[in-house]
Amino acid sequence: MxxxxxxxxxxxxxxxxxxxAIVFFDQKAVIxxxxxxxxxxxxxxxxxxxxxxxxxxxxxxxxxNHETNLKINxxxxxxxxxxxxxxxxxxxxxEKVKTLLNEAVEQLxxxxxxxxxxxxxxxELTTNLLHDLYGSNDTNKDSQLSxxxxxxxxxxxxxxxxxxxxxxxxxxxxxxxxxINELSEHMEGMFSILDDIQKLSDQTNxxxxxxxxxxxxxxxxxxxxxxxxxEVRTLSIGSSTLNEQIxxxxxxxxxxxxxxxxxxxxxxxxDMSTAIENKSNIDKTLSEFQSISExxxxxxxxxGKTTSVINEEINHSIRAxxxxxxxxxxxxxxxxxxxxxxxxxxxxxxxxxxxxxxNERIEEASETLTKMRNDFKNQNVSQVVLQSxxxxxxxxxx
Amino acid sequence: MSFNTSLKDxxxxxxxxxxxxxDSIEDFQKTYIDSNAKEYTIDFRNTEYMxxxxxxxxxxxxRKLGENISITLTNCRPQIKKVLxxxxxxxxxxxx
Numbered sequence: 001m002x003x004x005x006x007x008x009x010x011x012x013x014x015x016x017x018x019x020x021a022i023v024f025f026d027q028k029a030v031i032x033x034x035x036x037x038x039x040x041x042x043x044x045x046x047x048x049x050x051x052x053x054x055x056x057x058x059x060x061x062x063x064x065n066h067e068t069n070l071k072i073n074x075x076x077x078x079x080x081x082x083x084x085x086x087x088x089x090x091x092x093x094x095e096k097v098k099t100l101l102n103e104a105v106e107q108l109x110x111x112x113x114x115x116x117x118x119x120x121x122x123x124e125l126t127t128n129l130l131h132d133l134y135g136s137n138d139t140n141k142d143s144q145l146s147x148x149x150x151x152x153x154x155x156x157x158x159x160x161x162x163x164x165x166x167x168x169x170x171x172x173x174x175x176x177x178x179x180i181n182e183l184s185e186h187m188e189g190m191f192s193i194l195d196d197i198q199k200l201s202d203q204t205n206x207x208x209x210x211x212x213x214x215x216x217x218x219x220x221x222x223x224x225x226x227x228x229x230x231e232v233r234t235l236s237i238g239s240s241t242l243n244e245q246i247x248x249x250x251x252x253x254x255x256x257x258x259x260x261x262x263x264x265x266x267x268x269x270x271d272m273s274t275a276i277e278n279k280s281n282i283d284k285t286l287s288e289f290q291s292i293s294e295x296x297x298x299x300x301x302x303x304g305k306t307t308s309v310i311n312e313e314i315n316h317s318i319r320a321x322x323x324x325x326x327x328x329x330x331x332x333x334x335x336x337x338x339x340x341x342x343x344x345x346x347x348x349x350x351x352x353x354x355x356x357x358x359n360e361r362i363e364e365a366s367e368t369l370t371k372m373r374n375d376f377k378n379q380n381v382s383q384v385v386l387q388s389x390x391x392x393x394x395x396x397x398x
Numbered sequence: 399m400s401f402n403t404s405l406k407d408x409x410x411x412x413x414x415x416x417x418x419x420x421d422s423i424e425d426f427q428k429t430y431i432d433s434n435a436k437e438y439t440i441d442f443r444n445t446e447y448m449x450x451x452x453x454x455x456x457x458x459x460x461r462k463l464g465e466n467i468s469i470t471l472t473n474c475r476p477q478i479k480k481v482l483x484x485x486x487x488x489x490x491x492x493x494x
Contacts (some may be wrong), residue, residue, distance in 0.1 A: 118491060163486075164486070174451055178423070268420050
C-alpha cells in the first residue's frame with residue numbers, strides 16, 4: 001500500500017511539474033495546478049489514515065465501505081466542479097483576449113494603411129511642387145540644379161553682355177569725339193581758305209574796276225576792253241556770292257557737327273556707377289536665388305528620404321502585426337491545456353465508478369493520470385514546434 | 399583738366415586728376431599721342447570719379463598705342479576698381 005501511495009505521489013509531483021512547465025506563463029493556471037496537487041496529496045494522505053486503523057496494508061484488501069466511497073466521489077466531484085468553473089473562466093477570458101487582439105490589430109492595420117496612403121499623397125504633392133518650381137518632373141536632383149544654374153548663368157551672361165556693350169559704346173563715343181574734333185579743325189581750315197578766296201574775288205573786282213577806268217580813258221579804242229573789264233567784274237561778284245554761299249553751308253555743317261558732338265558727349269559721359277551698382281544688386285539677387293534653390297532641393301530630397309523611411313517603417317509595423325497569429329495559436333494552446341486540466345479533474349476520481357477497494361480506486365486513478373500524461377506529452381510535441389517558431393518570429397518582428 | 403606726366407626708364411607715368419571724365423578727352427590724348435615710351439602707367443591715386451568715357455579713353459589709348467604696348471592701371475579706389483573689373487579691363491590692362 002505504501003509503495004502504491006509513494007509511486008502515486010511521485011506520479012503526481014512529476015505530472016504537476018510537467019504541467020507547470022507547459023503552462024508556466026499563465027499565473028491562473030499555476031494556481032489551479034497547485035490547487036490540484038494539494039488536493040490530490042491531501043486525499044492520498046486521507047486514504048492512508050482511513051485504511052490504517054481497519055486493515056494491515058501488507059496482508060489484505062478489505063472492501064471499501066460506502067461512506068469512504070461517497071467521500072472519494074465527493075472529492076472527485078468537487079475537484080471536477082472547481083476545475084470546470086475556473087478553466088471555463090480562463091477559457092472565456094482567452095476568447096476575449098483573442099477578440100480584443102483581433103479588433104486592435106485590424107484597427108492598427110487600417111490606421112497604418114491610411115498613414116501609408118497619406119504619405120504617398122504627400123510624396124505626390126512634393127513631386128508636383130518640384131515640377132511647378134523647376135518645370136520638370138525629372139526626379140534627378142542634379143539635372144534640376146543644373147536647370148537653375150543654367151538660368152542663372154544665362155542671366156549673368158546677359159548682364160555681362162550689357163556691360164560689355166556699355167564699354168564698347170564708351171570706346172566708340174570717344175573715338176567719334178576725336179573724329180569730330182578733327183573734323184571741326186578741318187572746318188576751320190575751310191573757313192580760312194574761303195577767306196583767301198574772298199580776298200582773291202575782292203582783288204579781282206578791284207582790278208576789273210581799274211581796268212574799266214583805264215578803258216574809259218582810252219576812249220573809242222578802249223571800248224572793247226571796257227566790255228571785258230565789265231565781264232571780269234561781274235564774274236568776281238558771282239564768285240564772291242558763291243563764296244558766301246559755301247561759307248553759309250560750311251557754317252551750317254559746323255553747327256550740325258557741333259550738335260552731333262553734344263549728342264555723342266551725352267552718350268559718352270554716362271555715369272557707370274549706377275549700371276555697376278545694378279549689376280552688383282542683380283548678382284546678389286541671383287546668388288540668393290541660387291542658394292534658395294539649393295536649399296529647396298535639399299529639403300525636397302529630405303522629404304523624399306523621409307517618405308521612403310516612413311513607408312519602410314510602416315511595412316515593418318504591418319509585418320510585426322503578424323504576432324496576432326502567434327498569440328492566437330498560443331491562446332488556442334492555452335485553451336487546450338485548460339481542457340487537459342479539466343479532464344484531469346473529471347477523470348481522476350469519476351463519480352460513476354463502481355465501488356472497489358481503495359487500492360483499486362487509487363490504481364485506477366494512477367493509471368488514468370499516467371495515460372493522460374502520455375497523451376498530453378504527445379500533444380506537447382506540436383506545442384514545442386509552435387514555441388520555437390515564435391522565437392524565430394521574435395528576431396524578425398520585434 | 400591737367401595731367402602730370404613723368405618719363406623714367408622708358409615708362410611714361412600719367413597721374414590723373416580728381417575726375418577722369420568726358421572733359422578730359424582732348425587733354426588726355428595729348429599726354430601720350432606724341433610719346434614713344436615702351437610702357438605706360440596710369441596713376442589713379444588722386445581720382446575719385448570716372449565716367450564711362452574714362453573707359454572709352456583708356457580703350458582708345460590702347461588702340462592708338464597698339465595692342466602690344468603694356469598699360470598698367472594703378473592706385474585705383476575700390477569703386478573705380480570695381481568698374482574696371484566688371485568691365486573686364488584686366489584682360490587688356492594690368493590692374494595693380
